[in-house]
Amino acid sequence: MRSEEQKIVYLQDYKPSDYLIPKTEMWVDFSPERTQITTDLHIERRAGVEAGTPLELDGEQVELVSIAIGDDVLGAGQYELSENGLKLLDPPQSFVLSTVVEVAPEKNKSLEGLYRSSGNWCTQCEAEGFRRITYFIDRPDVMSVFTVKMVADKDLAPVLLSNGNPMDKGEMSNNRHFALWHDPHPKPCYLFAMVAGKLDKISEKFTTKSGKNVDLNIYAEPGKAELCRYAMDALVRSMKWDEERFGCEYDLDVFNIVAVSDFNAGAMENKGLNIFNDKYVLADPATATDQDYALIERIIAHEYFHNYTGNRVTCRDWFQLCLKEGLTVFRDQEFSSDERFRDVERIDDVKGLRQSQFVEDSGPLAHPPRPSQYEQIDNFYTSTVYEKGAEVVRMLMTLLGKQTFHEGVDLYLDRHDGEAATIEQFIKCFEDVSGRDLSQFQKWYTQAGRPRVSYSTSYAAEQKLFTLVLKQEVPPTPGDDEKSPLVLPIRFGLVSNNGEDLTWEHAEGAEVQDDLIVTNEDEVTVTFHGVSSAPVVSLFRGFSAPVTLDTKASLEEDLHRARLDSDPFNRWESLQSAIMNIVAPAMDVDGPELDIELLEPVAVALSQTLDSQNLSPAFKALCLKLPTYQDYTQRLGQNIDPDRIKTVRQKVSEVVADKLRGQLVTLYSTLHLPDDYQPNAEQSGMRDLRNQALSLLATLKEGQLFELVERHYREARNMTDRQAALAIMCANAPDRAVELLDDFKRNYTEAMTVYDKWLGLNASIDDAQTIDRIKRLMDDDRFSLETPNRVYALFGAFTQGNPTQFARADGAGFELIADVILQIDQFNPQVAGRFAVAFRIWKNYESKRREAARAALERIKQSEKISPNLSEMVNKTLGG
Template identity: 80%
Template sequence: MRSEEQKNVYLEDYKPSDYLIPKTEMWIDFAPERTRITTDLHIERRAGAAEDAPLELDGEHIELVSIAIGDEVLGAGQYELSDKGLVLLAPPESFVLSTVVDVEPEKNKSLEGLYRSSGNWCTQCEAEGFRRITYFLDRPDVMSVFTVKMVADKDLAPVLLSNGNPVDRGEMSNNRHFAEWHDPHPKPSYLFAMVAGNLDHISEKFTTKSGKKVDLNIYAEPGKAELCTYAMDALVRSMKWDEDRFGCEYDLDVFNIVAVSDFNAGAMENKGLNIFNDRFVLADPATATDEDYALIERIIAHEYFHNYTGNRVTCRDWFQLCLKEGLTVFRDQEFSSDERFRDVERIDDVKGLRQSQFIEDSGPLAHPPRPSQYEQIDNFYTTTVYEKGAEVVRMLMTLLGKETFHKGVDLYLDRHDGDAATIEQFIKCFEDVSERDLSQFQKWYTQAGRPEVTYSSTYDADEKVLTLNLTQNVPSTPGDSEKSPMVLPIKFGLVSSNGEDLSWERAEGAEVHDDLIVLDQSEANITFHGVSSAPVLSLFREFSAPVSVQTRAPLEEDLHRARLDGDPFNRWESLQSAILNIVTPSMAQDGPNLDEDNLEKVASALSQTLESQELSPSFKALCLKLPTYQDFAQRLSKNIHPERIKQVRRQAVQLVANSLRGQLVTLYSAVKLPETYKPDAKQSGLRALRNQSLALLAALEDKQIFEMVESHYQAAQNMTDRQAALAIICAYAPERAEELLEHFKANYAEPMTVYDKWLGLSASIDDNRAIDRIKMLMEDERFSLETPNRVRSLVGSFIQGNPTQFAREDGAGFDLVADTILKIDKFNPQVAGRFAVAFRIWRNYESNRQNAARKALERMKDEESISPNLSEMVNKTLAG
């Protein structure tokens, strides 16, 4: 043991459990003050384990009432009890351990284990919440078949749900009833779930490809069931898609979803009983935006897809978390791409990756998708594990080809069905089907950081030869300065003067075939023979590898790609790149004046995009979203002055808007939508184009335009248009925002999902009253720090959507967020730890802001009762 680092958990220290629990039987008696849980664990010593091996069961925040082995009640000296669990000192080889414990769900504000929300009992067990329910080997490689009998008062909890299939139910005395559930599939404790309460529901039938009838139910708080219709539609489409694309057929008789209002995460994939944050279930046109509908569709799909990639095949230990999450995020991305516009979905995914994971990769919290150590596993539910993990899976498909990739997935799901698997076992399946050595590719899972790629090229017109030089470098990350070259699949094209891709006869110097270059060394010189004319390079099409391209292309090349590239991603990317290259230098201290002439050229290319008859409205809307504050801050990376970024960006946006003014007004007026609202890709794209045209016009800060925006708000027939108008006013006319926000709150913000939108919009207003406004909103009667959705909507929106106020030079924004984190840490360390990532770029600010952020971090570090979750995040952020 490492005495100086005992709090850390290390991958290299993994060993299988000495004991297994093949069968678990539970009886749960729900009561408002205390819930009693009786558990029979059928325990066996693992073959090869020492005969005198003690059995260490996890257990926290539970009160032991009794303990027995078979009929023998255990006494002092036969077990040891602590606040972390209990230890059986000399257990037999095979036995049944019976325990009775009491828990207090009403007092459980951590929202882990068993807790009570809005009068309903609910569980959240990932990653280590089951130990708050009963004593168990709470680790993912110990899998058990669960049978659960639930008992409750019929008035308090007419609905009783758990994993698997319902096998019995009945009436009892004293107005009580019971329900029994059995899950035939062995699962780890983190996939256990129960819900008991007063809930409404909607139902549907689904027939699998083999003809089996499955009962589908979505439960919500009374009066909200009608808002679950779209979620049900998304579930049915997800089940059909998973059969068609991956051959995965649902394996139980029922599939239940429960929407709850208090939940730490987005949703949880518990076997047969998915529990959701109701934000990602409830929707109708009056309360949800197009973006909300798309998120509901994707998250419903994500949790359902876990049935195979996460549940049927789970992870051996928490270091393998990206095995289930990265693969499943990739699957939900593919589902959304098939359901909507693939080019737009890919761009949205990359934008999200860059705005969060790229920051993580470049800062003190950098870690590989499979880390080698952790203090608190809750802190590793990160964008690196999820989104970068998905990019690694996508690269695998790009490298091997779609057909071979699917054979690898099929083999993985077949070979490891019912297993707790590792990254090595996953990769081995693809090696076996492709007969390719993927050991170097596997570094994507184990090496932190993001490759930086440079390139240059020359063209010999006489010989018709193009020479391309590529280099890659992986910068140092905390604790790791020695980096190896990665395997980079680079999808590419050679774009001619008329926009067609040029062909080539042969290539030398690296692995090249069709439209793919495989760069697996630090440097490669690739010679393409038989290229008929000088091309413009189009590299990393579809964002084929998560890298940073360091080479700044000439403006003419960016604009050529923006107008003519056959790859939609690189058309969009080149527009963004051109603006970033032109504007970013002016944001640096003592930087040059804004290059207005070159911005006019970009505006001209953007105008061509808007005029195109081939491009979708959704794609055009994305192109109208000019680079954000975060995009420019990442490009600067050091000595960031938020106010200067905001000022120069606004000047640039105004120049582009002024150049396109007439076209944008015409476009706004010309977009026509059907009277009946649908959240499908086609209508969503039209609304996005119309709203984004208005948003770009608003940058002109013209009174007439603001009147158009206010009219847009008043005439809105759906939440998408209404919220878009409010966001524009909050961004460009704060003095007009207060009145509209009050109107919005009074007329539309009755459901809490809409109230959260009001909080988020209010938090985004960038004026000198921002800090006081946040504090005032925290005193609102409907706001509570104990509800994660409220905190994310208010404080999260302030951090993400109001960066100049969060990073104020006087430190007031940092102090506000630090104070809030410390308050939350007292009862919900998981949420507190995740909010601490707000400080991860503190070293990138100019010196005054650096000092203010460091003081806030040190104040949190010095807090006497800081939780392990928050302590880990703060210490790493300060040290990085």
């Protein structure tokens, strides 16, 4: 049951704050047990607000020492104090409120507000953490210019950092020192940050396009600074790209990044002082994989890009979260695409969207990118807000064209600079530059779920007419049965027998321009005149809209696109579709046996893909990654039996591997990489292709192939190959994997980022000992439930990467995660709430597993003490 009555926040109830805080001055005195914070808030009553209107300031887990207005100390009857904040009963029109509070960072295990970890003080204020530092109007539309003086013992905290520019520093008595920071840009308090402690750094200079020199620094725990070199390189490239692509020039004298080992999220875009989970900063070939490097590059870019799309223009309220996050994810996707292989990056982004956001869209946690209500804002940092939000921005670019789209972004950043904006204001900028009515398009932001699109085609040879009928339907989502049709930008091509895109004289029935169809109807018929031969239609090229495409395409049509489509995304998509259409019926608990002969032409198409001289190794590696467990659960929808899916998937891999055996062996043996390791796109793609060839071969489960995998591990000269070999052995030969995992732990896990890899590999092993193994790992000296990275590594790998054990028929996997969630909830509700998402498809399991999952969720719900974060997630997941 709920630990307290939860208040639902509604978008329709928004109104501006009665008071503004244009200037904030802080004095922070750090000490190990208690940190004292003196704050002067320069407060003004908003014009039109009546005199005598109370001022409510947010504050949690802070101890008030003193309070005054100007020189007048406030007494009883002038303010009210509660667990959630401070209320001034009759404040003047304009005044300075001075408060002194104390907080206990050492005891703060929630990692929100100000906390101390590994000897360093750190803050995390998004979404509502600043209220755990001092009293303030903790909402995004109250923006203030901050000046902060930080004081600490020089031995405990030789480094003192905050937002903005350094203004002064100096020595004090008793071995203490200070640093003064001033941020000239008004910002909401969620972008406030401080770090104090013992840190090493690397530095670089960056010259902006206008000639201004910026000091770049990346700080890390002692001894780790040299592992930040790639992150610095990514930062410099991000800054240059943002100037060239979006015209965004950095606006402060310094830009600092701090890598910390205890952090709930990946990173935080605080103005001028980005704070990162160190797993997304620290890297060298001995400890980081190619995937790690790519994530570091993207996340460094993402947080830097927030400087304009999130900081200079922020959100009016938390309902607008996708305004900053969706736009910035789109920007980091574009950056990665320009830095690497665009076709591969696009496919990877869509795979991630489908495996996370599509599942969210199809279950009890479905919500629009901009919802109309929420209970706990911490639970609102979802794949729908981020990844689907990015897809909506991408559709804007597709609809309007790249040039007009950029004009719209320029107008948005100029018109709302220094403001807290809304989705409506964002869309209005694109309407103004394009002259196009985007009111129906805006439904993408406000309507949950995604369209299911079906199509049919016909060709009249004598008239040279090709007819395409498109239908869209948006299935019901919780609390919303009535759906409107959405604007669909559909990139398309008409593929001829030789793979060329056929032309046409003109089209009618919908808006068609070049390779783009735009429709906003439930059903539309598009007729193309002057098509010289019967084509195979290629729809949603580049995944031009986040839809589910229901296709009755024949195997021949799928394989035709897989071999010849000029669009890389649809080449990959059609190969996946061909396999899914063959295999999916056998996945159902009541389905037929798999007809392996049908996989013969798929293997031929894969063989042709591997032989192609026009495709990159990275693209070929993607094609060798056969459909995942999550792909099949989405295809099945209901009555999911993980054991059956596993069995059929294994059979598919064996059949394909056997048919491609010679080609895969040759590929593995002859694909050689330079001795000098580089995490660039070219080398990463080659390593990925070689490892995928070995992975597919290993599914044949032959002794000589396992010997090859072990040799691959022993001879590996980088973490990418070493971890790949371990993952292959864990997946196909658990007994043989034990010795390698022991060797890996002894020789390679000194760095905690590598230790986390070891945890995840152990949790991925699918055998009868999995639950006991995980419990033993929880007792390991280096494991702690209080460290999010350890939790994500162990239990993230279990819930996401080991579905047959997490969703065991006896319910043991569900019970284990329920126990862990309840333990974590006692000190870190954010992480607990995020792990409850693991149960989001519980209603889709077959009956025995469904009841076991329900029982675990009900046990969490009925716990005597449960946080509001976890309560909301469990209740929504259960459907209550």
